[in-house]
Amino acid sequence: MNALLYLSEGKLEYKKIPVSDTPEADSIRLKVAYCGLCGTDMHIYRGQMDSRVTTPHVLGHEASGVVEAVGRNVNEISVGRRGVVMPLRPCGECPACEDGLSHICHRLKFIGIETPGALQEYWDVPAYSFLPIPETLSLKHAALIEPLAVACHDVRLGDVRAGQNVVVLGAGPIGLLIAMVAKHKGANVILSEISESRVQLAKKLGFDVVNPRTTDLIPYVNDKTNQVGADVVFEVTAHSSGAEVMTALPRCRGRIVVVGIFAEPVKVDLKRFFRRELQLCGARVYEREDFTQAIRLADAFPLDALITDVFDLPQAPEAFAYLAGANRAMKVLIRRDETIKE
Ligand SMILES: [Zn+2]
Ligand SMILES: [Zn+2]
Incomplete structure (x- = not known):
């Protein structure tokens, strides 16, 4: 063969x-x-x-x-x-x-x-x-079930609920799939992405998208959430800029889910965890229930x-x-x- x-x-x-x-x-x-x-x-x-x-x-x-x-x-x-x-x-x-x-x-x-x-x-x-x-x-x-199962796992560990505000840093395939699953759960989603073609695609799919090179992401998220902050932030860029901004976005006791694979240690503002009692959660691949959920949901996306x-x-x-x-x-x-x- x-x-x-x-x-x-x-x-x-x-x-x-x-x-x-x-x-x-x-x-x-x-x-x-x-x-x-x-x-x-x-x-x-x-x-x-x-x-x-x-x-x-x-x-x-x-x-x-x-x-x-x-x-x-x-x-x-x-x-x-x-x-x-x-x-x-x-x-x-x-x-x-x-x-x-x-x-x-x-x-x-x-x-x-x-x-x-x-x-x-x-x-x-x-x-x-x-x-x-x-x-x-x-x-x-x-x-696309495998990457969709990744997104189902991430959203499940992020404990995203209807009506919550979610920020996804990075609108590549996984970021977009996370946004779709979170939206399906009833969350309000803001995507952050620096690639203009990816910004356009996410917009075409009906998402609220920010290019942080042209729009200041932190005040944007604060304005959209009545100065409360996001309930859940997904870090999908695996870039130091994402790790730096992720702690500035969540509300009090908000959650950060790290999806991106960081090859090197990066700077993270730990004071923010103290001030807002933030939670940090890693998310890696998927469990069987995420795969079966992805198969169930695929037609909806x-x-x-x-x-x-x-x-x-x-x-x-x-x-x-x-x-x-x-x-x-x-x-x-x-x-x-x-x-x-x-
Ligand atoms: Zn893969
Ligand atoms: Zn083992």
């Missing part, structure tokens, strides 16, 4: 690789339909995660597809079932796993990072990682608006080069081939 292989920094190759006759006993084989590219894939592509991947490495973890075959121990999943993959492989034995927090397992392995990913024609994954989708959900939209580009698998190297450059790409999907229906 054909696969996209990451070889080394900036080097990808689309080529034939061997495939076993059957999936392993506890695995299923997915005929991949669509796979989304995300920041993590770009980090791998740029050589920033070489310590975690074994080369040549098959990239991709945001996939939808149809079950092609099942291992001999798999009884509950039938061939032909459409679905998505929750790409986590917890160890099952560490303190986090024993506490029921296997998504933040101390030895968590990510399917598509530590193990081969979805940018190949057939993808063998553990049966437990497969979740079926309803007939009403297209395979194309289903490729304008997911099409997020998909800016679709490339076929043989053209995947071009998709990476395109995403690495400056452009107005939001979500880029890789389609297995032209026989795949939406």
Whole structure:
């Protein structure tokens, strides 16, 4: 079968690789339909995660597809079932796993990072990682279930409620999805984003968006909330400017959810936590209930608006080069081939 292989920094190759006759006993084989590219894939592509991947490495973890075959121990999943993959492989034995927090397992392995990913024609994954989708959900939209599950997790940990004021710092795919889920919960959402094309997209989707380079965000949020401040702030920029402003926005006892992955320690105004009795909460990936919620909610969201580009698998190297450059790409999907229906 054909696969996209990451070889080394900036080097990808689309080529034939061997495939076993059957999936392993506890695995299923997915005929991949669509796979989304995300920041993590770009980090791998740029050589920033070489310590975690074994080369040549098959990239991709945001996939939808149809079950092609099942291992001999798999009884509950039938061939032909459409679905998505929750790409986590917890160890099952560490303190986090024993506490029921296997998504933040101390030895968590990510399917598509530590193990081969979805940018190949057939993808063998553990049966437990497969979740079926309803007939009403297209395979194309289903490729956005993984990032939507991230957003569901973030909003759940943020404890967002109807009528609350929410600020989302960063309107990339995850920031926008958080905004959509929070709005669905009945919250009033303000987005902050410096990229003009992303500002325009968020506006088109009906959101209140501020470019903090041209509008002072803090007085803007204060004015919109009768000088109270935001109930929940989501930091999705992973940039020091986001960490700096996030503490200035919440109301008394308001909550900050850190979604962005900060590679380095950054400056945070801790005095603000004291003065306003703020709460800080981390949010990482998703739990199974977030995935099932994402599958349930997907039809309610304008997911099409997020998909800016679709490339076929043989053209995947071009998709990476395109995403690495400056452009107005939001979500880029890789389609297995032209026989795949939406
Ligand atoms: Zn991802
Ligand atoms: Zn564990």
